Amino acid sequence: MDERRQERQKSSGEKRGIPRLLSWGSLSLFAVMILSACGPSGEKPYTTLSPASETADDIHSLYKLVFWLSLIVFVGVQFALVYLSLRYRRKKSDTKRPPQVHGNKRLELLWTIIPAVVLLVLLVPTLNILFDQDARANEGSLQVDVYGKQWWWEFDLGEDTVQGGQDLDVTTANEIVIPVGRNTVFNLYSNNVIHSFWIPQLSGKLDVIPGHVNSISITPTETGTFYGECAEFCGAQHAWMRFKITVVEEDEFYAWVNNWRTSPAISAQEQPEGSSVIQAPQKFSVCLSCHTYNGAENANALSGIDAFSTYGPDLTMLVCRETFAAGMMEMTHENLVQWLMDPDSIKPGNYMGTMIGPGKAVELTQAEAEEMADFLFSMVPEGGCTTADGWNTTDTAATPAVESTPVSTEATPAA
Amino acid sequence: MASVAQPGLSAPTVSGAHTGTKKRSGLLDWITTVDHKKIGIMYGVTAIFFLMVGGLEALLIRTQLITSGNGLINEKTYNELFTMHGTTMIFLAVMPLTVAFWNYIMPLQIGARDVAMPRLNAFSYWLFVMAGLTLNISWFVGHAPNQGWYAYAPLTDLAWNPTRAVDFWIVGLTISGISSMLGAFNFIVTILNMRAPGMTLMRMPVFTWTTLITSILLIMAFPAITVAIIFLMFDRWLGTNFYAVAAGGDPLLWQHLFWIFGHPEVYIMILPVFGIVSEIVPTFSRKPLFGYSIMVYATCAIAFLGFGVWAHHMFTTGMGPTANAVFGATTMTIAIPTGVKIFNWLGTIALGQVRFTTPMMFTIGMISMFTIGGISGVMHATVPIDSHHNDSYFLIAHFHYVLFGGSMFGLIAGLYYWFPKITGRMMDEKLGKINFWMTFVGFNATFFPMHFLGLEGMPRRYYTYGEGAGWNFWNAIVTFGAYILGAAMLLLLFNVGQSLKSGKRVGANPWDAPTLEWATTSPPPEYNFAEQPIVASRDPLWAEKYGHGDDIPAHIESPEIVLGPNAGDDVHLPNPSFWPLVGASGMFMMGLGFLFENITIFWLGPLAISALSIVGLITLMWGIFGWAFEPTGVEGLH
Structure with a gap:
């Protein structure tokens, strides 16, 4: 063994080889750790x-x-x-076979x-x-x-x-x-x-x-x-x-809950005076064959597990959401119009696109889609939406007392 | 000393009169062959073809994901691509590649002339081809399978997947399953019955051991998926409700059945590679395998435990803490025998004289990369962590480290190692080393960053992602890595092609390897060994050449089995046969008939039986009868 070791040290190629490769290994390992710790910022x-x-x-x-x-x-x-x-x-110097350890x-x-x-x-x-x-x-x-x-x-x-x-x-x-x-x-x-x-x-x-x-x-x-x-x-x-x-925070949470509960009803006749809510377009009834409003106000009044699998999201405070189509589209008037005219071109395969769009059962013209979007954008609670990035806490009117005063279940929306 | 008693071992006498390998191999020769070596080559070539198909699918997937919001591939095609990538790589590339080595190498390693049932072997091969065809024909009818390779119910239900896509997958996998099962039975019978005299079980090369164990795994695991797929078939074709919730079925039934197959399937793909590594490491360390018995027992332990861990694929299904705890613990225990294997390979290398040939470099690469996959596997056994990593890119990284870093590195090592035996020519070493480094760099650039993507919350099977998700940087790196890896695979093909033409010619044992396949010529004659080898140790060629004995007492039971000096002339090999191909085509037509019901002529009950199915059934029966009554030509040896 000793002889082998001496021979090993004599061959200079080796001496450099091992440390070089080891430092390579440790360098790349280091790089990997740095990368995994930081990665690109953002x-x-x-x-x-x-x-x-x-x-x-x-x-x-x-x-x-x-x-x-x-x-x-x-x-x-x-x-x-x-x-x-x-x-x-x-090694070249290896003349004997290594010990045959089993x-x-x-x-x-x-x-x-x-x-x-x-x-x-x-x-x-x-x-x-x-x-x-x-x-x-x-x-x-x-x-x-x-x-x-x-x-x-x-x-x-x-x-x-x-x-x-x-x-x-x-x-x-x-x-x-x-x-x-x-x-x-x-x-x-x-x-x-x-x-x-x-x-x-x-x-x-x-x-x-x-x-x-x-x-x-x-x-x-x-x-x-x-x-x-x-x-x-x-x-x-x-x-x-x-x-x-x-x-x-909890009080803001209840503010949001009440905000939702005070969102306007869909029938324009029921709107209180001075409400900004506009009349629902004729074709909105088509929407309600799949969508719900306030959890229930639609033709089929289904939600949750009982709903048929093709039904669509609840439209209450729709425009208060940051995005629509489940994170795909930013909630802007323009995007909504585009979506209403041809949902399948934006999110191929979605159920809405099987019924609405060019050549489908229901077609919306640009004007109709604009009107529908106007209507949806008007369907916000008194005091407006809580926005995506800035949580709107100035809307104190809708903030109930927390804990001590339970949220009233009797309160009718926008009464 | 005197552990090998046959004279023809180190310099086998190949009788000139017997011109098996000299004969020009025409097309007819190949499609009717029952020779395990030719079938092995056909398995290998077909599997490499599908490897390229699956690789192309992977590159398309990666090109789509190169940046956020890429519109190159739409969601429909993308979903088809990843489904077919997984299905192709598992059932049509990695598994058949291991079967290729089983076919070619295993009978040589045990000193046999062929597998026990040569025509069944050909039948297995042709069924595998038919399965590959069935699955891929779907591309040309416009609906490739699109439900993911593990096809979770109820996404496979007609309500959610009304096209024929899933049916192609059902039929393709059923045929592939039959092929694998028949092959597995064949190998088990071969290993148990046809070993050379003196080759006790504990003298078998570890590759043969893993072939045996994996074959047993196959016949135990495939019934589970067969049942699952037949339920699915019934649900889709006959309106039953095995997985339909509304009618009282349960989609989790699919998951349990599928993973009872699916987890052993992982070992079906990795154990043979453990075998290959266990052949290569000793050869190039010039030392016997460290802890042979422990290696064999570890293989058995992994195979056994592999049936008790399936639900770790289902940690996020809400099985409850008790079930999760049990399956987490059993999964961790698998790490123990697996670790033993890694340490024993290290133990083999230690004190040895390591030669850095291409097969050895791929093998060291395999040990290194597989270790990473093994470590992330243990991470997933800790259930709470798995709830983050499951179905994220961290998981994709994990199983590619196992299946590419482990299986593929090992299979490529096997290709470089046994290529001279199969062709009589060396693969180019210089190209081989470039090939290794390209593969190594490309592989790690592709799959290591996927860990980061997983930690950053990127789920698998997303055809696109928004810029805001923050996944752009690593995805771009991964895609470039994939291109390097793709180029490395092309280089491998080029090296194979080049070496076939102009590789250096070699003799029987160019690597100075210890096992029996190196005793015969390269390539071996049709009858493998002119004379029956008799084995008295684990490393017979080393024992003969270097004389150091084995600590296992030699006991040669019946030296009379040794044939006479002109044995090569008397060898009778089974006749070539058309019937396996006829039978397999029958099954193919039968399956295809179910998929094209628009040409339906007859109605039998609620099931549409097309004319093609009827023709297929008749053809299959014809093939089986023809096969049964075909004269074997000779009695006695084969």
Whole structure:
């Protein structure tokens, strides 16, 4: 062995070879770490690495543990592999065959037991978090029913323990507001295909499976806007099934709820004097064969799991949403007109496009579409929308007292 | 010493009278062949063809995702592309590539003249071709399968998928499943019955071991997917409700059935490669495999545990914490035997004399890349983390590190390693090394950034994404990496073509390898060995050449089995046969008939049976009868 080692040192090519390759390896590893830590700067609305809820925090702390353990194993194995193959390279001076070792029981036992111990270290916190998360899903203080559709999300705000367990009865789509610091439980339903509910900054995924009801608990620890997406392939427009969750202080949350509840009714005759709401165009009745308004006011009065699978999002406060077509289109008058005229050209495969558009059962002229958009843009509550980026808290008139005064379920919209 | 008792081993006597390999191989010769070597080559060539098809699909996918809001490929085509990419790579590229090596190498490794059932072997091959055709014909009728390779119900239901797309997938996979099952039975019977005298189970080369174990996995895993697919077929064609919620069915039934197959399927694709690596590492370290027995037991352990982890693909389906905990724990345990394999390869390299040939470089690459896939696998076994990573690009990165970094690197290593045995010519080493570095760089540039994309929340199967998502940078890198990888694969093809023409001619054992396939000429004669080899150790060629014994006592039961010196002349090989092709075409027509019901002539109950199906059924029966009554030509040896 000693002779071999001396010979090894004599050949100068080697001496440079090993360190050179090792420094290569460490350099590239370093580069990888830098890249993974920073990456290109900019907005990362779907990142899993900046958790903003208790659930996401738990996952992230486990991830950090696993990441560092993995890094140790990664570096160890890769180093051993590169080092051993270079260290035991065949030399010209190798005249004899290497020792014909067949194994080493002690060594083999060692590298069976050590990984087992490492895995045990991972398993314990895994189980903790698993059962913890499950328990939390049963202790929600606010229930939100989520219906996965092709390809958008319906949100129904339900039972609220702060309001003495009353049903908030807000039905909306793709964009929802929840209070910070409260355990909000999302109950996931589907009456079509499987979807998966994922808000990377707030929680891991949970599938939305027809015939099953899954519940996930989210207790946001920060206010802000968080983005969600469908994570299980659900057909043609799987990529455009995004949603947005805005986390606000509790009083702002109730302001939003009341804002929704005071949104105008669809019949222009019922509008109070001075209302900016304009008369619904004739063809709006066509919309109501699939869409709901105020959770129910449509021809079929269906929503939630009972709705036929082709029905469309609730139109209440539609224009107060930042986007439409599930995150695809910015909510502008121009975009809405374009959409109303030919939805299939914008989001091919969507159900609206099978009925409305050039050559379909219903065609809207430019003028009709403009009129429809005007109407929809007028359908906002007194005091206007809460906007996407600036949460409109100046609208104090609609803000009820929190906690002490339950939100009245009797209040008729825009009475 | 004296562990190998047959005279013809190191310099086999190939009888000149027997002109099996000298004979010009015409087309007819190839389509009627029952020779395991020719079938192996056909498997390999067809699989590489499909590898290129699947690779092209991948490049189209990557080109679409190169930047946000790209309008190159629409959502319909994109969904078809990723479905067909996955299906093609798994069922038509990686699996058949491993079968190619099983076919060509395994009988040589155990000193057999052919597989136990040569015509069944040809039948398996032709069914695989027919499955590939069926799946890909769908492109030409305008509706390729579009539901993802794991085809979750109820997206496959007629209500959500009314075109014929899913039916092509059903028929294609059914035929492919039959092909795999028949092949698996054949290999099991071959290994258990046709080993050379003296080759006890614990003297079998590890590649043969993994062939055996994987074949057992195949016959245990495929029934699950067959049941799942037949349920789906019934739901779609006969109006049953196995997965229809409204009628009391359950879409999760599909997921359980599918993954009971689907997880062992991962091991079906990686275990044979573990075998290849376990052949190459000792050869180029000039040392026997470290911990042979442990390696064999680890393979068995992985295969066994592989049936107890399927639900880790379903952590996000809301199975509840208890089920998730159990499947998380069983999944972690798989890391133990897998780790043992990696450490034992390192143990083989240590103290050895490593030669950096192209096969060895791909093998070291495989160990390195597979380790990354293994580590991210353990990350996914921790259930809460999986709830983030599942169905994101992190997962895509993970399984490509396993299936490309693991399986494909190993298969390419196998190609470079056994190419001289198969063709009698070396692959070009200089091109090979360029090939390796291009593959290595391209592979990592493609798949490593996908980890970051997953952490940044990019889900799989998105045909497009907005600029605001922040995924542009890494997607661009990934796409450029994919182009490098594509170029590397073309270089591999070029090297194969070039080396076939002008590669350096070599003798029986150019790598100085220890196992039996290197005892016969390169390429081997049709009958493989002129004389029956007798084996007395795990590394027979080294034992003979270098004389160092084995710690396993040699016991040669019946040296009389050794044939006479002119054995080559007396070898009787099975006759070529048309019937496997006839039968396979029958099944193909039958399947296709179900897919084109617009030419329906007869109605039998609610099921549309087209004329083509009837013709197909008759052809299949004709093939089976012809096969059954075909004279074998000789009795006795084959």
